Amino acid sequence: MNVASGQLSREQAIRETVYRSCMALDAEDFSAFLDLCAPDLEYTVTAFSPEIRKEMIWLEQDLEGMRALLEMVPQHLKRLGTLKRHVSVYLIDDGNDGIAKVTSSFIVTHTDPQGRSQLFVAGTYCDEVDCRGERFLLRKRNAHLETRDLGIGSHIPI
Amino acid sequence: MNVASGQLSREQAIRETVYRSCMALDAEDFSAFLDLCAPDLEYTVTAFSPEIRKEMIWLEQDLEGMRALLEMVPQHLKRLGTLKRHVSVYLIDDGNDGIAKVTSSFIVTHTDPQGRSQLFVAGTYCDEVDCRGERFLLRKRNAHLETRDLGIGSHIPI
């Protein structure tokens, strides 16, 4: 057991940046989420349509856009129940420039108000974590969805 | 590749304590599970009811209670098939006191006797791992469930 207590490895700190961002969205704690984001955030949700054979960008926001969007969520009529992002960080490409490219696999489950859960979306996150500051920050996320039928959709980004 | 072969990082050892506890419950190998638990174990399963707007504790056991409960499982009429806890350790807060607080996301699948699997429960583990001894031990677990409709329920803790 070669790492002393009380220390977080850099790799784990990178992973936790990704995981915390998902936990914040799960909890709909948007200010916690925004607090984890770098000022130059680029957030996209994409999917490929085999019907029209084209890649689609279903959501694209920078930090200000994300802030505005999340601020308005409570005024919208949104999907009932809760979403839970179940993520596994796969690859960490920790570049010499202090930016780590992180690839993760995710499954999102939806639990309805009656407490019944089902698989909602499966996909892959391709993220960048900015490791240059005191705190590691989410700088870029592409959520690429396998699932394209989202039922009534979602006001909250995946 | 900076870590020598044959060594397990402290972080991974912490993770493995969580994972092994789940594998033991999956296998219904209760003695293996109990062997991973610290003497001061606190195990709770909780859920929030939006119907009565209250947090509920659905199961609460210390080590002796857990031992008694698991010992009696074979005499009960329990859910058929197998459960599989699919866990991803998210956060490791490795305190200076030798106690690591570990947060994990989990999905449990149920496979019926005919071999068909479905999502059973989604939730979050908030664990404490005692890292002070030769072996790391599970000292505290709160399994907080998103899913509240568990069908016929379960004699084995999640």
Added chain:
Amino acid sequence: MNVASGQLSREQAIRETVYRSCMALDAEDFSAFLDLCAPDLEYTVTAFSPEIRKEMIWLEQDLEGMRALLEMVPQHLKRLGTLKRHVSVYLIDDGNDGIAKVTSSFIVTHTDPQGRSQLFVAGTYCDEVDCRGERFLLRKRNAHLETRDLGIGSHIPI
């Protein structure tokens, strides 16, 4: 934050070998998959039948067998849509012989051509990663399936 930028821990490198192999199969990028395999690859898919109370080997291939099998996939009439292996590495037993035994939990989701996803298979990988060379390679995999009803089955190994 005790690990310098730009370095990948040995443990993470082991994990990534497992994860990359799954991502390559997800993408049906078979040459990428084979490129991750050691020359002495042993790949098995197993399941236990409670009906006949026997362990079954549903697929068994060495590297050449796997190459031949994957090469022929495009000529077969295979399941539509995409599979996504959602994996969490649990245990890393990094032996002194340069072979790491890795245990992972997995859930595979299937997304049909209309973009609807569902749980396809749950199971456990017991892998061996050969860490002796420049690149870490998958040397052994046993995919043990909990799920035994695979619908129409799969031409691509899980």
Added chain:
Amino acid sequence: MSARNAEAWRTLPNVPPTHVVSGEVYTDHGIFVAEKERIFGRCWHLACHESELPNTYDFRTFDYVGTPLIAVRGRDGIIRTFINVCSHRGAKIIHEPAGNAERLTCFYHLWSYDDRGACVDMPRPEAYHGVGLTKEDCGLREVRTEAFLGLVFINMDDDAPDLTGYLDGALDSFAPVLGSGELEVFHYNQSILHANWKAWQETNLDLYHEWMHVLLRRTQMKAASMESRVVKALKNGHTAAGGLKASYEMYKGMAKRDTDMALPGLVPDDFFFADIWPNVAILARGTAIRIDVVIPIDEQTMLVEWRGLGRKGDTAEQRRLRMRHHNQYWGPFGRNVPEDAFASEACEAGFRGGAAAYQILAREENGAGQDDGMMRAWYAEWSRRTGRSAAQPTAAVAAE
């Protein structure tokens, strides 16, 4: 005779018709339709406990056999229930299980209803004036609501007899505890079970099935004599059982329950229960009360709601212990209720495809021990309500 052939298997046993129930009551679609109309359309149904709506404008929503309902505590303190559906274009109005709202505002076009179900606002109402429609025409559908001992019941039938007459004393044994005003719901969960709804009621009415539960074999069967039990068939199909005791310490890992945890009017090792026809069971162990409500979804699927009631004034420590008392028997991870749920689904598996022809309710123990009298009483009321013999339910149907 040992095993039976097809003909013998299908032949009703030579017992009184009151002592046998055909498998068709689980599976026949016509029976299910009749149950929805004649039973669930006319009987009082336990919607919730008043502690779920402690404050003015608190609401609870729930689905009752396909009808979305909402119970609201009005500014006068009275709980009223409405069909939770908008008068305008039929949308379900409120979607949260519980909350607080002075006005119920439909999300779709913002029509708004007050705590009496009156439509009090709509955007641009003048467009309806051409055809003479005003908000006065657009009130919600109110559903009869009456409370008894803190239990809030509803009835879809505007002409049904009132609740007190319907219950007719069936909850007398619960009056001290339920009527104490000191109780609140601390536990709620619900499950879809894959069985006909009556299978759940049977688990509650069938004393003989304590053989299934290792927990009851240890804590209950010897805690009091079989002879001291009292099984009663009451009016309107209701039933009750008493004279049972529990020795909790007989099951490893459980402990005797202390007197200071007892609920008002109860002693810790008491166990008694009542069944309110058609779909409610109330069980009292000394330190916690469980209430089951079952609703059919289709012939082979039901929704069961479980509530746990305890003392409002519990300290945090007491509440934690009370949850444990409740849940070690009755929670989703309890030792008992999951077995009952298993049994319900196992009976469904027997009846669904017609493999089982009937079930036998022929135990006679003079209203003590493990007498099947409660089940027979329940099915007698079922026969009266549906106009069908439970033994031969598709033979002929009596008019109402």
Added chain:
Amino acid sequence: MSARNAEAWRTLPNVPPTHVVSGEVYTDHGIFVAEKERIFGRCWHLACHESELPNTYDFRTFDYVGTPLIAVRGRDGIIRTFINVCSHRGAKIIHEPAGNAERLTCFYHLWSYDDRGACVDMPRPEAYHGVGLTKEDCGLREVRTEAFLGLVFINMDDDAPDLTGYLDGALDSFAPVLGSGELEVFHYNQSILHANWKAWQETNLDLYHEWMHVLLRRTQMKAASMESRVVKALKNGHTAAGGLKASYEMYKGMAKRDTDMALPGLVPDDFFFADIWPNVAILARGTAIRIDVVIPIDEQTMLVEWRGLGRKGDTAEQRRLRMRHHNQYWGPFGRNVPEDAFASEACEAGFRGGAAAYQILAREENGAGQDDGMMRAWYAEWSRRTGRSAAQPTAAVAAE
């Protein structure tokens, strides 16, 4: 009057029968069967946009009310549609949503069809000669296909009037943009929604529901006067609305749309739409067009397809911006369409179990503002096609 009792709730309001629609149109199985036959078996259906089949031998497959279809662009450039089912043993032939194939070869026994639907090859055909069967007998079933303004329509009824007559000018307002030849589909998604298919059309026809959308309350309701709106009932049940405007910058996080992003013939803040009976809506905002097509699956389930159309010649940057314009309102993560989907499912929840008796379509604003005229026109055609009054649809059915 405030709340209503059961009888008052079930009584149709005192408005013209054209102004009220019974809940039965959502739930009655006989009505659903009639809709499949009389509506979906006879009306023109928008299958795809011609840009989805840009090249010779490109194909698109889709399911139309249970029938697998395939549209193919032939070597003559003409798009034809066939039932995507093999003449031999009935297998669905092509399983990918889109692709390119000179011949459609059935995977099962390798029978092969050309771009005209002729069976041009089968292995070992001589085994059929004994009974006189040859590949000439084995062509695919061709389904009538006509294109208008780039929209490819099909009709299962070989005797239906032609497409131009059917549309009868309903798409006139779209002619400049759709007829420009400069458009292509850049967005496609589909969802199963748990509601009767008509609930989706209602969201598109109901101007009054802009109250639901905070986005429309901010960007649309004050962008132009209610009086300037024009709501039109056209021939054959089609409808159209115009005179709407959008002030995009009024919603935080959105921006005014620049003129250089406008599609041919449109200005950026334009908003108008047309509804092609029975199941298509086409909506034009200045910089993107949305097309909805809805198909029933059963009484309480539908499939909705959403397409987004933009300019073929977009730069990468323009395309990215256009996707954003489209998706911020209309994508699966948009602010509007998920609310419409929510509303559809909420109405279904009201009607499914019979809780809601009817919906009111009684707004009269002289064809402006938030007049319900489009919905009334849609149901008038529904009545004509099904031979049933929408207010009392199970009362009596007119012969065709």
Added chain:
Amino acid sequence: MSARNAEAWRTLPNVPPTHVVSGEVYTDHGIFVAEKERIFGRCWHLACHESELPNTYDFRTFDYVGTPLIAVRGRDGIIRTFINVCSHRGAKIIHEPAGNAERLTCFYHLWSYDDRGACVDMPRPEAYHGVGLTKEDCGLREVRTEAFLGLVFINMDDDAPDLTGYLDGALDSFAPVLGSGELEVFHYNQSILHANWKAWQETNLDLYHEWMHVLLRRTQMKAASMESRVVKALKNGHTAAGGLKASYEMYKGMAKRDTDMALPGLVPDDFFFADIWPNVAILARGTAIRIDVVIPIDEQTMLVEWRGLGRKGDTAEQRRLRMRHHNQYWGPFGRNVPEDAFASEACEAGFRGGAAAYQILAREENGAGQDDGMMRAWYAEWSRRTGRSAAQPTAAVAAE
């Protein structure tokens, strides 16, 4: 003629009515009900192989068209089958797929049955004496069970002719291998497939479909001449095919099978099969035997069970190789069976919504090559059993 219009598509081809099967046989509910009663209620059904119950008191449970069954090897070594449902209150008794139990004890009230189906114990039985009920009245329902060549068949019809007469020599070609006493089941899996149950049988009866399998195109089509094949229609709807060969080494990654792996009475490159009406196929390749059993769930859903049989005395190495031989063709990750399953579901997709009107079974090759004779024979028996013409199955139904 190339493509066809609606009328031509629906018109039956000009071939004998024996050579065409209407799509209605897949979709009509009345036909499904008739199949359950007239076919599955009366024919012998392969429940398991005797090696699945090697020891006294071994049991196997399974579901047969909605009826839970349990096969038990009694203390006399004989396998008997019972409805796995309790005589008391109808619960399914045993829930594990396989096990060993001297007595079958129902979990619910602990009634207990012996290996002959006699009820031998119940708690507190005296409570039934008042109405004269004793455990002697409460035996299980025994279902007729007969074994042939190690195959255990059951029949729900107490009056059906016996198994030997039913099979009438159809398994003669399998007698050496199945009758050797040296076989055991080493592979079992089951899947729900989304297709009518007959679609699975069709994949097994249709020789022409080897064109679908690249594996068969390589290893089978040229391994022996088409003329050397023998396709036989036997009594009672059974069929058999022989004269096929396999050149395994022709598929990359596979190898010639060695003689020492051959099962008793077989040579390694042999391939022949028999189909036992209505729902069993037995396929022998030299080193492994596959047995399929298909059971309908509803019109559009089936359960298929696949077994693999090998030599009991295999070394571990031989067993591993035998599993490979079996699974490379036939396992869930095999090259062949997943394609057959795909095909079944693709035909269902064609028939389900009525898109396909019929299928053509008109290949005549003098009982060799790729003759459709086996399918025609199968449907001839289907017509005889159901009293319906397969070509026009809803036209008129013959009495039994």
